[in-house]
Structure formats: structure tokens, C-alpha cells
Amino acid sequence: xxxxxxxxxxxxxxxxxxxxxxxxxxxxxxxxxxxxxxxxxxxxxxxxxxxxxxxxxxxxxxxxxxxxxxxxxxxxxxxxxxxxxxxxxxxxxxxxxxxxxxxxxxxxxxxxxxxxxxxxxxx
Numbered sequence: 537x538x539x540x541x542x543x544x545x546x547x548x549x550x551x552x553x554x555x556x557x558x559x560x561x562x563x564x565x566x567x568x569x570x571x572x573x574x575x576x577x578x579x580x581x582x583x584x585x586x587x588x589x590x591x592x593x594x595x596x597x598x599x600x601x602x603x604x605x606x607x608x609x610x611x612x613x614x615x616x617x618x619x620x621x622x623x624x625x626x627x628x629x630x631x632x633x634x635x636x637x638x639x640x641x642x643x644x645x646x647x648x649x650x651x652x653x654x655x656x657x658x659x
Contacts (some may be wrong), residue, residue, distance in 0.1 A: 537559060537560075549658065556617075564648070568639035568646075569586055570633065571585070573628045580644065582648040584598065584615065612617060622658075626654075627655075
């Protein structure tokens with residue numbers, strides 16, 4: 537399974553971006569797709585995930601501002617980023633879970649990763 541992110545960029549505070557994560561190769565049949573991000577000098581953190589039933593969960597820091605979704609026919613997952621803040625700046629990664637039967641927020645449970653797409657929010 538290969539994951540490729542796109543849609544990152546530079547925006548001003550309050551702006552919006554839509555990130556995409558296209559999957560290719562073997563069909564992913566695991567329980568969960570998710571987004572993580574890593575700010576400069578900080579550890580990578582979980583942002584949101586969506587399970588096979590479409591149930592979603594968000595980190596408190598992005599709840600109400602970000603929306604995760606997927607189009608299974610297109611094999612693509614999305615992350616709509618709205619009301620962006622400078623603290624949302626970082627490299628955003630999509631990932632597919634392989635290490636647990638259910639969605640978790642643990643990086644170790646995600647075995648497939650994309651290369652990342654940069655989001656920069658200026659004040």
C-alpha cells in the first residue's frame with residue numbers, strides 16, 4: 537500500500553486548506569486511516585482518524601476546525617483544514633493502521649505512511 541499526500545501550502549491565519557491522501561498498490565483493508573502532523577522540533581502527533589464505518593475522531597486541538605473524510609471509490613482520504621492557526625504549522629502525514637483491529641491514536645499502530653505535505657500558517 538502506497539500513500540501520497542498533496543494539498544499543503546502556505547496560508548494566513550484563519551485560512552483553509554484541503555489535504556488529500558491517495559492510496560495505491562494493494563487495496564488497503566485495515567481498520568483505520570489517519571492524519572498525523574509534526575511541527576518543527578516537536579514529536580509527531582495524531583490529528584484525526586476515520587474507520588471503515590466512517591466514524592471519525594479528532595484531537596482536541598483541531599476539533600471543530602478540521603474535518604476528515606474519505607472517498608472509497610477514489611481510494612482517497614481528505615483532511616479539510618479551516619480556521620487555521622500558526623500553531624497548525626507542520627508536516628502533515630497520512631497513515632494506514634496495521635497494528636490493531638480498531639482505530640487508535642498511537643503512531644505505532646500505523647504501518648503505512650505517506651511522505652508528508654507541508655502546511656505553513658502565518659499570523
